[in-house]
Amino acid sequence: xxxxxxxxxxxxxxxxxxxxxxxxxxxxxxxxxxxxxxxxxxxxxxxxxxxxxxxxxxxxxxxxxxxxxxxxxxxxxxxxxxxxxxxxxxxxxxxxxxxxxxxxxxxxxxxxxxxxxxxxxxxxxxxxxxxxxxxxxxxxxxxxxxxxxxxxxxxxxxxxxxxxxxxxxxxxxxxxxxxxxxxxxxxxxxxxxxxxxxxxxxxxxxxxxxxxxxxxxxxxxxxxxxxxxxxxxxxxxxxxxxxxxxxxxxxxxxxxxxxxxxxxxxxxxxxxxxxxxxxxxxxxxxxxxxxxxxxxxxxxxxxxxxxxxxxxxxxxxxxxxxxxxxxxxxxxxxxxxxxxxxxxxxxxxxxxxxxxxxxxxxxxxxxxxxxxxxxxxxxxxxxxxxxxxxxxxxxxxxxxxxxxxxxxxxxxxxxxxxxxxx
Numbered sequence: 027x028x029x030x031x032x033x034x035x036x037x038x039x040x041x042x043x044x045x046x047x048x049x050x051x052x053x054x055x056x057x058x059x060x061x062x063x064x065x066x067x068x069x070x071x072x073x074x075x076x077x078x079x080x081x082x083x084x085x086x087x088x089x090x091x092x093x094x095x096x097x098x099x100x101x102x103x104x105x106x107x108x109x110x111x112x113x114x115x116x117x118x119x120x121x122x123x124x125x126x127x128x129x130x131x132x133x134x135x136x137x138x139x140x141x142x143x144x145x146x147x148x149x150x151x152x153x154x155x156x157x158x159x160x161x162x163x164x165x166x167x168x169x170x171x172x173x174x175x176x177x178x179x180x181x182x183x184x185x186x187x188x189x190x191x192x193x194x195x196x197x198x199x200x201x202x203x204x205x206x207x208x209x210x211x212x213x214x215x216x217x218x219x220x221x222x223x224x225x226x227x228x229x230x231x232x233x234x235x236x237x238x239x240x241x242x243x244x245x246x247x248x249x250x251x252x253x254x255x256x257x258x259x260x261x262x263x264x265x266x267x268x269x270x271x272x273x274x275x276x277x278x279x280x281x282x283x284x285x286x287x288x289x290x291x292x293x294x295x296x297x298x299x300x301x302x303x304x305x306x307x308x309x310x311x312x313x314x315x316x317x318x319x320x321x322x323x324x325x326x327x328x329x330x331x332x333x334x335x336x337x338x339x340x341x342x343x344x345x346x347x348x349x350x351x352x353x354x355x356x357x358x359x360x361x362x363x364x365x366x367x368x369x370x371x372x373x374x375x376x377x378x379x380x381x382x383x384x385x386x387x388x389x390x391x392x393x394x395x396x397x398x399x400x401x402x403x404x405x406x407x408x409x410x411x412x413x414x415x416x417x418x419x420x421x422x423x424x425x426x427x428x429x430x431x432x433x434x435x436x437x438x439x440x441x442x443x444x445x446x447x448x
Contacts, residue, residue: 050438051431053336054377057365065365066349072103073358074351077365079372079389081349085361086393088348091340092135093396098341099356122241123215123233129277130284132396135343139395145273146281146399149262155402158193162407165192166414174418178425178446182298185415186443187213190293190407194285199258200247207243208286211236215283216291216437237283244279289400293407295334295432295439296325300412302443303332305424307379314381315416321409324381328408329367330388331379336364336438338392363389364438421447 049056057077065077076082085091127133131142166189173184191209200208214229214236248264255261263278273281304311314320342357353359367388368376391398398404416422428444 047431047433050336053364054368057362057368058377060362061365061369066351068351070104073360074348074353075360075362076348077362077369079366079369079387082361082363082366083387083389083393085340085348085359086338086389086396088340088346089136089395090343090346091359092343093133093139093340094135095133095339095341097135097343097356098358099354102354102357121230121234123230123237126237126241126276126280126283129280131281132284132288136395141271142273142277142281143395143399145266145271146263148266149259150399152402154197154259154262155406158197158403159406159410161196162189162193162410163414165189166411170414170418178444179415179419181301181415181443181445182294182440183442185411186294186297187290189297189411190404191286191290193403193407194289197259198282198285199251199256199260204243208240211240212286212290215287216434240283240286241279244282245275248275248278285400288398289403291437291439292334292398292400292404293411295437296329296404296408297411297415298440298443299332299334299438300325300328300408301415301422301445302424302429302440303328303379304416304422310379310381311416311422312420314413315420318413318417320381321413322405323384323386325405325408325412326386326388327379327381327383329390330373330383330386331367332438333364333367333388333390334438335390335436337362363392415445419445419447423447 060075060077066075066081068074076085131139131146134142166185169185169189170179173179179185188209191212192205195205195208214232247260251258251261251264255265260278260282263273263281266272304314314324338361340359340361342353342355342359345355346353348359367373367390370376372387373383391401391404422445425444425446428442429440430442432439432441
């Protein structure tokens with residue numbers, strides 16, 4: 027009886043996370059309760075909810091669990107409205123954005139995912155990313171020089187969002203004169219990934235408009251690069267070959283849109299969340315200012331402490347056992363990454379921020395075949411940007427009333443955040 031009551035409470039909490047901006051703004055009390063009382067269970071509505079680090083990590087790496095939500099069997103659920111909450115394709119067929127996103131490796135399983143990821147990995151090399159360090163610093167310093175007024179900076183508008191979008195544009199080889207056209211449309215792409223009933227009004231229409239524009243622009247740029255190959259990511263994607271196969275033009279466009287979403291959103295919200303967290307942890311903020319070499323471990327700790335993505339779904343591709351649970355093919359598993367990253371069985375003092383924490387086995391970038399391919403770039407951008415920002419604002423503070431959380435369910439971050447103290 028007690029277990030059923032706890033599971034009912036946790037299910038209500040999960041629904042609250044999905045439906046309530048107030049719960050999403052601070053989900054950590056819910057996570058602490060779940061980890062303590064019932065970290066691994068099949069909820070009354072049929073969804074498996076996994077919060078422990080061990081089980082979330084194992085599921086992220088298990089090839090029997092996939093990302094293709096078309097393979098979910100809604101008959102395993104016991105609440106119709108919740109089945110709708112897990113759907114993201116109620117407009118598919120009418121939305122070019124959703125059609126293209128569904129073709130990316132984010133929502134594909136092997137062998138399609140393997141082929142797409144192998145091709146992108148051939149182009150998105152560590153050498154290409156590491157070479158960007160000086161240019162990223164140059165962009166950050168230029169933004170800080172031109173956008174700080176009266177000791178204040180509109181962080182999200184002027185730094186957190188433009189920086190990663192501009193870096194992706196430069197990686198791809200988008201001409202400087204055209205970069206703002208792409209940067210202005212990138213934010214419209216990410217919120218369309220949210221589950222259909224939770225999407226703010228008009229987001230798919232805005233995402234469709236951005237997709238149509240970008241697809242047309244990218245099609246012309248792809249044709250130009252086929253004729254004039256350069257040392258850029260787009261040329262490398264065009265040339266990449268795996269087992270005799272290459273990316274089709276539609277796959278190229280879908281991949282570039284995914285890079286814009288993932289590369290843009292992960293870094294932007296990592297920076298915004300980091301500033302908000304450090305605003306509440308003044309000692310750690312001053313520690314980073316005094317010890318800038320902490321940058322690498324600091325970024326890892328901020329990813330653990332308040333990840334831009336709090337949970338992810340997996341679909342059972344066959345009948346299987348997960349922990350102590352028999353899981354039927356087509357079942358939906360919710361992997362609560364935000365809770366796993368605060369698991370006291372893995373992290374000492376998990377609810378304390380420690381910028382020097384090492385080792386740090388957080389799961390913010392996922393794991394296994396779907397581990398974030400852009401993780402090295404996000405880490406590099408965040409480390410350079412945050413170190414420069416703290417150097418410019420040694421007593422950095424969030425301006426009162428300026429913090430506005432995004433309405434997005436999938437992406438945890440801010441739409442507005444102003445810092446001062448420079």
